[in-house]
Amino acid sequence: MASAAEQLAANMNFGAFSKATDLHKRLLFTLGALIVYRLGTYIPLPGINMTAFTQAFNHQSSGIFGMMNMFAGGAVERMAVFALNLMPYISASIIIQLMGSVYAPWEKLRKEGGEAGRKQLNQYTRYLTVVLALIQSFGIAAAMQSSGLAIAPGPFFIITAMATLTGGTLFLMWLGEQITSRGIGNGSSMIIFAGIVAVLPRTVGNLLSMGSTGDINPAVLILIVAVLVGAIVFIVFMERSQRRLLVQYPKRQVGNRIMGGESSFMPLKVNTAGVIPPIFASSLLLMPTSVLTFVGQNPDKIPSWLQWLPSMTGMLQHGQPVFMALYATMIIFFTFLYTSLVFNPDETAENLRKYGGFLPGIRPGKRTAEYMDFVLTRITVIGAAYITIVCLLPEFLISSLGNSFYFGGTSILIVVTVTMDTVAQIQSHLLAHQYDGLIKKSKMKTGGKTATAPTRGRIGR
DSSP, X not given: OOOHHHHHHHTOOHHHHHXXXXXXXXXXXXXXXXXXXXXXXXXXXXXXOHHHHHHHHHHHTTTHHHHHHHHTTTTTTTTBTTTTTTHHHXXXXXXXXXHHHHSHHHHHHHHHSHHHHHHHHHHHHHHHHHHHHXXXXXXXXXXXXXXXXXXSOSHHHHHHHHHHHHHHHHHHHHHHHHHHHHSSSOHHHHXXXXXXXXXXXXXXXXXXXXXXXXXXXXXXXXXXXXXXHHHHHHHXXXXXXXXXXXXEOOEEEETTEEEEOOEEEEEEETTTTXXXXXXXXXXXXXXXXXXXXXHTTOGGGSOGGGTTHHHHHHHTSTTOHHHHXXXXXXXXXXXXXXXXXXXXXXXXXXXXXXXXXXXXXXXXXXXXXXXHHHHHHHHHHHHHHHHHHHHHHHHHHHHHTTSOOOOOHHHHHHHHXXXXXXXXXXXXXXXXXXXXXXXXXXXXXXXXXXXXXXXXXXXXX
8 A cells, every 4th residue: 555655746736736836936946047047158258269269169179178068058168257167166075075084073074063064064165166266267267378369368367267267156156055945956966957958959959960961870870869868768767776675673562552563665776976976077087188178279389398288188088098997987986985975884774773773684783884885885886887888888979970079978867867856856845735735734624723733743754
């Protein structure tokens, strides 16, 4: 027999959606914030020779610039104020999380600080975001100036570009936090999702035009479409896959009644890390390769001791073996790292022991934690392999087609998973709204007497 929550979920429809006014406000706020973000991708950086920059971008659009432009929603090809997007913020989050695992004071702050500790670490992330954004914006401004893309080169141009690009990143960071607290979904993921979706139709259109003009064989085009559809189905299947651990609660006598004896399941997702590993890996690869690409555009101006830059830039382009090897290694590393940060077997086993729960056949405490860690490690191997395959499969297509288009597996993974997470959050809001409706109806039936208090307690549990 289905539970009450499952019955409510099955009865959710457009009628229930029309009555959820709080959900309407959240959706409208999210939509408005994303519109503001999209408008910002069309505001150009001051002092740039856009004609020369467009030519330089078109020369590199199939490589690392294509990936940057995809994540930034087209802001890179227009060199807009949001050209850096959230990459400095993501890189800062990586560093803070790594430091939170190896630096004792921050580790204590993360584990024992509670809400105050989390806010303190978030503040450190913001500070580091400013530093990284200034460094990256300086590299971009200096590279554009040395490449002759600045209208009036000089210190004033560099300062203006740094202030504009850094301010754009900080504004997006703030906007993402507002979406998380007042909208639907994770704000940072929604901004990256909006950027990818905005560029996606043009990417598909370019692919179809290449098929119609004969640049791509029709059989190859059909293969690409089949791979994309298969990747989407595979992502949905793997994201919904989980390993369920049976949790048993012993019976106990309270007065004349026998309490407990129930059993439940602890779901462990195959991909606990979500889209974080490919985003982290992409952001770390974007930082050095973007600078190398800018500097390597004029080989005649490169000093003799930096003649290795052009060859290094070529090896770090999409479809190259070095790039794919580094990309796969980083994805696997961050999958295990982020999973260890999200799920703590020792803490989970201790909580089970406190509430009287146990895994059948496993002693509570340390043995339970060891078993959970063993199971989690095995399914994380599957999750890391799944993410690596999805992200590298389009890279092999890019390599075979000679970098003639860009369609990354990371983009597909982000679009599908963010869509699934957003739909799940909308369903949870609708479910909460129906719970509130049931509470109000029970109050009306009992005339607002104290008999409604136990009903609220049972729903809360």
